[in-house]
Amino acid sequence: MSSDPWGRVDETGTVYVRTADGERxxxxxxxxxxxxxxxxxxRKYEGLVVxxxxxxxxxxxxxxxxxxxxTAIEHLRTSVTDAHAVGDLDALAKRLDALVGLxxxxxxxxKAAKAKQTDEAKxxxxxxxxxxxxxxxxxQWRSAGERLRALVDIWKGLPRxxxxxxxxxxHxxxxxxxxxxxxxxxxxxxxxxxxxxxxxxxxxLVEEAQSLSSSTDWGPTAARYRELMADWKAAGRAQRxxxxxxxxxxxxxxxxxxxxRSELFTERDTEQRENLALKEELAIEAEKLLPVTDLKAARAAFRAINERWEAIGHVPRDARPRIEGRMQAVERALQExxxxEWRRTNPEARARAAGLTGQLQAAVEKLAAQAQAARDSGNTSRAEKLERELEGRRALLEQALKGLQEFGG
Structure with missing residues (x-):
């Protein structure tokens, strides 16, 4: 008979393995x-170990x-339990138990990782x-649409x-x-x-704009184009x-x-600048009539100058007030x-001025006498009142005398 720590062979050649439960x-x-x-x-045992x-x-x-x-562990456990091998089979069973625990x-x-992954995915x-x-x-149609498409891709990458x-x-x-x-x-x-x-x-708007393009009614047409432009902006944008x-x-x-219009206005501006130069010459000629020494001759000369003035035509708008103002100044001087002269030579006006002067002279003399009488009688307050009135009448008399002198006497 032969044996080792884990098994033996008896006299009949039967082989046994030793386990915690006894020999088998x-x-x-x-x-x-x-x-x-x-x-x-x-060697069979070593195969199980491997x-x-x-x-x-x-x-x-x-x-x-x-x-x-x-499944693999249980398969090996059956192999160990039923093993036709000699070795520490209990140790192998323990290793399998430990492997089950692992x-x-x-x-x-x-399971925990999956639960965590599921929770994170949710x-x-x-x-x-x-x-x-x-x-x-x-x-924000473009950016929001792009973001929603990106969210779909993110969704697809997440676990179910x-x-x-x-x-x-x-949903x-x-x-x-x-x-x-x-x-x-x-x-x-x-x-x-x-x-x-x-x-x-x-x-x-385009059709109307095209119909107006050949118009020569410059002012109203330009105004209408401005209205069309406002309508254009208010209409909004069409397809690109x-x-x-x-x-x-x-x-x-x-x-x-x-x-x-620009071509016409350019020609017109040139003509109006030339007209301005001519009118400036006439303005200088008219201003030489002042001061007036011979009214009749000055009036005739101004009339002739004005006829040439009217025949010249328009000047640039910004120069019009200045150049016309010079002629108007000469005309006002002639009118004055x-x-x-009319006041000086008008007999009725002279008579009215002389009558007024006489009335004022008589009133001044009368007030002077009344004031002196009041003062002689000791009525000071009445005298002062009459003297104040006298002062006003003397001022009127002085003005009337100056007016009378304008009539030559």
């Missing part, structure tokens, strides 16, 4: 010595699924939903939740996108309608492709009109001379 027959050996029998069954070691390595270093790992711990870790999706619902009310929770969040998310899409579509539909209305209005064409046609019609 694992086979028989008739082909050689007992030592060879033990060596053979010990298999368990490989499984331990897979569990520790790979992402082997817990279910698959436990797998279970990994399972719990994965939180992330809820944030995406809230942001999408806020964007659904935005009128349980079906109910995931479906509820996705809200999808609804927000749908609301935004409908609002944007309605906005651009309204914008297209507005632009089409603007195009029709501007088409009419139509806007440029309409503007070019509208502006082109105005350019035709204003170019023709005429009035003076």
């Amino acid at each position: 027959e694992v086979g028989s050996w008739q082909a050689g010595s007992p030592e060879e029998a033990l060596a053979y069954f010990e 298999e368990i070691g490989l499984l331990e390595r897979r569990v520790r270093t790979t992402d082997l699924a817990p279910k698959e790992a436990l 797998v279970e711990a990994r399972r719990e870790e994965r 939180h992330a999706k809820e944030e995406l939903v809230v942001e999408a619902e806020q964007l659904a009310e935005s009128e 939740l349980d079906r109910k929770a995931d479906d509820e969040l996705w 809200r998310f999808s609804h927000a996108r749908s609301v935004f899409s409908k609002r944007r579509k309605a906005h651009f539909a309204a914008l297209d309608a507005e632009r089409e209305d603007a195009r029709r209005r501007k088409e009419k 492709e139509a806007e440029d064409d309409l503007w070019n046609r509208f502006r082109g019609a105005q350019d035709v009109f204003f170019a023709a 001379s005429e009035e003076t």
